[in-house]
Structure formats: structure tokens, C-alpha cells
Amino acid sequence: MNSIDFTHHTRHAVLIDLDGTLVDSAPDIVEAVRRLLLDLHAAPLSFDTVRGFIGHGVPTLIRRVLRASALTHIDEVLALALFQRHYRDTNGRYGDVYPGVRAGLAALQGAGYRLGCVTNKFYEASVALLDIHALAPWFEVVVGGDTLSQMKPAAEPLLHACRALHARLDRCVLVGDSHVDIAAARAAQMPVFIVRYGYPGPEGHAAMACDGFIDSLEELPAMLDAANQGRQ
Numbered sequence: 380m381n382s383i384d385f386t387h388h389t390r391h392a393v394l395i396d397l398d399g400t401l402v403d404s405a406p407d408i409v410e411a412v413r414r415l416l417l418d419l420h421a422a423p424l425s426f427d428t429v430r431g432f433i434g435h436g437v438p439t440l441i442r443r444v445l446r447a448s449a450l451t452h453i454d455e456v457l458a459l460a461l462f463q464r465h466y467r468d469t470n471g472r473y474g475d476v477y478p479g480v481r482a483g484l485a486a487l488q489g490a491g492y493r494l495g496c497v498t499n500k501f502y503e504a505s506v507a508l509l510d511i512h513a514l515a516p517w518f519e520v521v522v523g524g525d526t527l528s529q530m531k532p533a534a535e536p537l538l539h540a541c542r543a544l545h546a547r548l549d550r551c552v553l554v555g556d557s558h559v560d561i562a563a564a565r566a567a568q569m570p571v572f573i574v575r576y577g578y579p580g581p582e583g584h585a586a587m588a589c590d591g592f593i594d595s596l597e598e599l600p601a602m603l604d605a606a607n608q609g610r611q
């Protein structure tokens with residue numbers, strides 16, 4: 380995939396992570412985990428504990444939940460199926476879009492950027508969540524955790540989105556909330572901007588080696604102007 384020739388593509392694109400960047404979806408996910416643990420007759424985990432498990436996709440989240448609840452004897456495929464059933468109900472119901480997201484997307488589109496959503500959440504759930512919050516129309520492509528054989532931190536989802544948008548690889552940036560996004564962007568040799576909210580994981584933001592932090596997506600057009608000038 381790395382050998383794809385992007386040089387005939389000229390468009391600038393912004394790839395944006397979903398959970399923790401566009402939507403504060405932890406309340407939906409934590410509620411589905413609470414229902415899963417109820418099914419398994421296990422004690423609930425704290426909100427912060429479960430939120431800290433978000434970032435590497437649902438199968439990893441479930442593995443972490445089972446480990447934290449001393450339920451490693453439970454079949455992960457079964458637990459995943461139980462979770463999915465609950466998540467179909469909770470997805471989009473409790474969490475909300477972060478402040479500045481809608482205005483930021485409008486400003487980016489107005490400035491001529493093509494927009495793609497690159498998430499480790501399963502594709503179907505991602506599209507459903509974007510739909511529920513009326514964010515879907517902004518995105519020309521959505522790459523989910525199960526769209527390709529590899530998810531972030533692999534480079535492939537970013538390269539795939541870039542190609543789908545007919546954008547030049549050296550004209551794409553990623554915006555995310557976690558070290559998974561940073562690692563994926565580095566693997567794709569793409570600049571990465573990190574929101575100061577979201578689910579950065581236990582290490583927090585301090586140790587993040589990104590190209591810049593933002594408090595709101597509304598700050599992006601100005602930041603990208605500066606970044607693109609540096610790349611000419």
C-alpha cells in the first residue's frame with residue numbers, strides 16, 4: 380500500500396478520528412459495557428476505567444473489560460456479541476458531539492478540504508453514530524476498524540481514506556485524540572493534530588509527540604494553513 384502513487388492527486392484532506400474527537404461517545408460505550416457485565420453477573424467497572432479502554436477498537440475494549448473484571452474464562456467472541464447487541468441500542472444515545480465540531484467541519488469544508496472519518500470503531504456503528512448526530516453529510520469517506528484487515532495504529536486506514544478522497548498523501552493530515560492516532564499518522568508519514576479533550580489514555584497529553592494541540596476543531600483551518608505553508 381505504501382507504494383501507491385499519490386502524486387497525481389492534488390486535493391487537501393483532513394482525516395478525523397471519531398470517538399473522543401468528533402463525539403464524546405464514552406457514555407454510550409460505558410453503558411453497553413455496564414449491560415454486558417450485568418449479563419455476565421459481574422460487578423460494574425467505573426466510568427473512567429472503561430473510558431480508559433477506548434482507542435484500539437471494540438475487540439480490545441472487550442478483552443480489557445474481561446481482564447479487569449477477572450472474567451478471562453468468558454469466551455471473547457461471546458462477550459463481543461453480547462456487547463454489540465447492547466451497543467446497537469446505546470450507540471448515539473447518551474454521548475454528544477463536542478463543542479466546535481460542527482463549526483469546525485463547516486469551516487474546513489468552506490476552506491476546500493475534503494473530509495474523511497478514520498476510526499477504529501466498527502464501520503456500521505460508526506456510520507450509525509455519524510448519522511444520529513447529523514455529522515455523516517460532512518464526510519466523503521468513512522473508514523472503520525473492520526473496513527480493512529488492519530486498524531490504526533497501522534497506516535493503511537489513513538492511506539485508504541486519502542486515496543478514496545483523491546487527496547495527495549503529502550496534503551493530508553489526521554486529527555485525533557489518542558496515541559493510536561499519533562502512531563497511525565507517523566506510520567503514514569502524515570502530520571497529526573491532537574484535541575485537548577477526548578480519551579488520551581493513562582499517559583495523558585504530556586507525552587504526546589504530535590504536530591500541535593487544539594481545543595476545538597474550529598482552530599484547524601488556521602493551523603492547517605500554517606502547516607501546509609511549511610510543507611510547500
Ligand SMILES: O=C(O)COP(=O)(O)O
Pocket residue numbers: 396397398399432433434435436437440497498499500501531
Ligand atoms: O473504538 C475505539 O476504540 C476508538 O475509536 P476511534 O478510533 O474513533 O477513537
Ligand SMILES: [Mg+2]
Pocket residue numbers: 396397398399400434555556557577578
Ligand atoms: Mg479517538
